[in-house]
Amino acid sequence: MSGWLSVSYQTMRMILAAYPLTLLLSALALVGALVFGFLIALMKRSGFLPFRIAGTLYVNIFRNLPYIILVFVTFYGLPLFFDVHISALTVAIVSLSLNQAAYFGEIIRGGLAKLQHTQIEAAEALALTRWQRFRLIVIPQVMYMVTPSLMGQTTQLIKSTPVVSVIGLKELTGMGRAVVVSTHQPLLCFAWVAVFYFITCFVLQIIAKKMEKINLRIMRGART
Amino acid sequence: MDLQITYNLFTSYYPVFGKGLLNSFLALVSGMVLATALGLICALIISRDRGVLNRVVRTYITIIRNTPFLVQLYLIYFGLPSFGIVMSAFETGALALMLNSGAYIADILKAGFQAVEKGQVEAAEALGLTGFQRFRLVVVPQSLPQIIPAITGQYLIMFQDTSLMSIIAYPELTRSITDVGNETYMFLEAYIIGGVIYLIVLNLMEFVAGRIEKIFKFKIPERRSV
Numbered sequence: 001m002s003g004w005l006s007v008s009y010q011t012m013r014m015i016l017a018a019y020p021l022t023l024l025l026s027a028l029a030l031v032g033a034l035v036f037g038f039l040i041a042l043m044k045r046s047g048f049l050p051f052r053i054a055g056t057l058y059v060n061i062f063r064n065l066p067y068i069i070l071v072f073v074t075f076y077g078l079p080l081f082f083d084v085h086i087s088a089l090t091v092a093i094v095s096l097s098l099n100q101a102a103y104f105g106e107i108i109r110g111g112l113a114k115l116q117h118t119q120i121e122a123a124e125a126l127a128l129t130r131w132q133r134f135r136l137i138v139i140p141q142v143m144y145m146v147t148p149s150l151m152g153q154t155t156q157l158i159k160s161t162p163v164v165s166v167i168g169l170k171e172l173t174g175m176g177r178a179v180v181v182s183t184h185q186p187l188l189c190f191a192w193v194a195v196f197y198f199i200t201c202f203v204l205q206i207i208a209k210k211m212e213k214i215n216l217r218i219m220r221g222a223r224t
Numbered sequence: 225m226d227l228q229i230t231y232n233l234f235t236s237y238y239p240v241f242g243k244g245l246l247n248s249f250l251a252l253v254s255g256m257v258l259a260t261a262l263g264l265i266c267a268l269i270i271s272r273d274r275g276v277l278n279r280v281v282r283t284y285i286t287i288i289r290n291t292p293f294l295v296q297l298y299l300i301y302f303g304l305p306s307f308g309i310v311m312s313a314f315e316t317g318a319l320a321l322m323l324n325s326g327a328y329i330a331d332i333l334k335a336g337f338q339a340v341e342k343g344q345v346e347a348a349e350a351l352g353l354t355g356f357q358r359f360r361l362v363v364v365p366q367s368l369p370q371i372i373p374a375i376t377g378q379y380l381i382m383f384q385d386t387s388l389m390s391i392i393a394y395p396e397l398t399r400s401i402t403d404v405g406n407e408t409y410m411f412l413e414a415y416i417i418g419g420v421i422y423l424i425v426l427n428l429m430e431f432v433a434g435r436i437e438k439i440f441k442f443k444i445p446e447r448r449s450v
Contacts, residue, residue, distance in 0.1 A: 060423075064380075064426040066387035069387065069401075072415045176295075186302030186303055194295045194299065
């Protein structure tokens with residue numbers, strides 16, 4: 001029994017070593033998805049028809065393309081446009097950002113639609129420039145409204161990261177596969193991998209739910 | 225990346241893509257049937273049972289919702305043989321799809337059933353309908369408008385999930401794309417063709433789903449005050 005415990009502990013240690021990479025990958029892809037997503041949302045709400053069409057097309061394509069296909073297209077396609085020696089991590093971050101931006105964009109668009117017009121008018125009355133209005137009024141309020149949904153989508157983002165192990169990245173799942181080769185304990189190994197994903201996503205979801213409740217309370221308070 | 229080359233690649237290998245697509249559909253359909261059955265059972269347990277079973281199902285749903293599909297697939301594919309259960313790639317994929325989407329569908333169905341007004345069920349009880357009759361004649365028809373869009377959305381996600389079965393060597397579309405790439409060394413072209421096929425198929429499915437939603441979208445008449 002103690003033998004099994006020590007093997008379990010060793011496996012956990014080895015897989016834990018890959019956890020930072022998953023977090024780094026998720027964090028960088030999250031930043032990319034937020035920026036892209038905001039652009040997509042603004043494009044879909046723009047008054048200029050080609051922008052709207054491009055935004056709609058983007059969302060349709062990247063929502064309907066299985067992520068693994070996107071990973072491979074980025075893996076073989078990116079070197080054509082940029083450096084030949086592009087790292088697997090870059091490919092993973094770019095593809096994940098592109099994929100998740102479609103979902104983030106839709107959520108942010110919902111937030112933009114909920115933003116009260118009087119806020120913009122008040123900002124105009126205060127003679128803020130366009131960029132100031134956007135930076136000081138639109139972004140803070142919209143981000144505040146959509147943060148709970150965005151956190152839910154972030155768990156989705158984290159759950160998409162295992163796919164990048166197919167291009168040889170040693171994040172949690174990739175490391176799991178590597179560890180299985182040496183320990184021959186697949187069940188134990190992938191159970192630990194699952195545990196790490198579970199903790200991350202579960203904590204995020206609890207925080208998201210708490211924030212949603214607080215948001216609701218504040219909104220209700222603001223109205224009365 | 226050349227359009228002419230890509231087109232030639234498609235025309236010379238389309239039977240391979242077709243076969244892959246067929247296998248994808250096979251996995252999707254079996255997954256759909258199994259996941260819907262499992263989801264229905266779980267939803268019924270959650271809304272009826274108040275004991276241990278309820279807690280077991282809730283735990284199962286929480287675990288599935290917070291772990292990636294690929295890891296679940298690996299757990300089944302590499303883990304079950306330790307118990308002496310050896311399954312083919314197709315069976316593994318279908319089981320993983322069932323367990324994964326079953327949890328999501330259970331949540332969808334539960335929310336749909338709960339959205340039905342309490343008075344409706346009480347009225348059915350007053351009319352002396354049995355439990356199953358109440359469920360079949362009152363609860364299900366009224367919850368369908370809410371359930372159908374969510375569940376078809378889940379089916380679309382499921383079709384995207386079948387692409388991950390390529391990793392455990394089930395010969396579906398993504399796998400056949402990789403095979404074509406390995407044979408011709410035109411990986412980018414092959415994956416772009418595959419991506420276009422997925423986009424067309426998923427958009428068609430979305431269109432059909434929209435049509436089905438329209439059929440089931442009936443308006444519940446407003447309650448008149450006496």
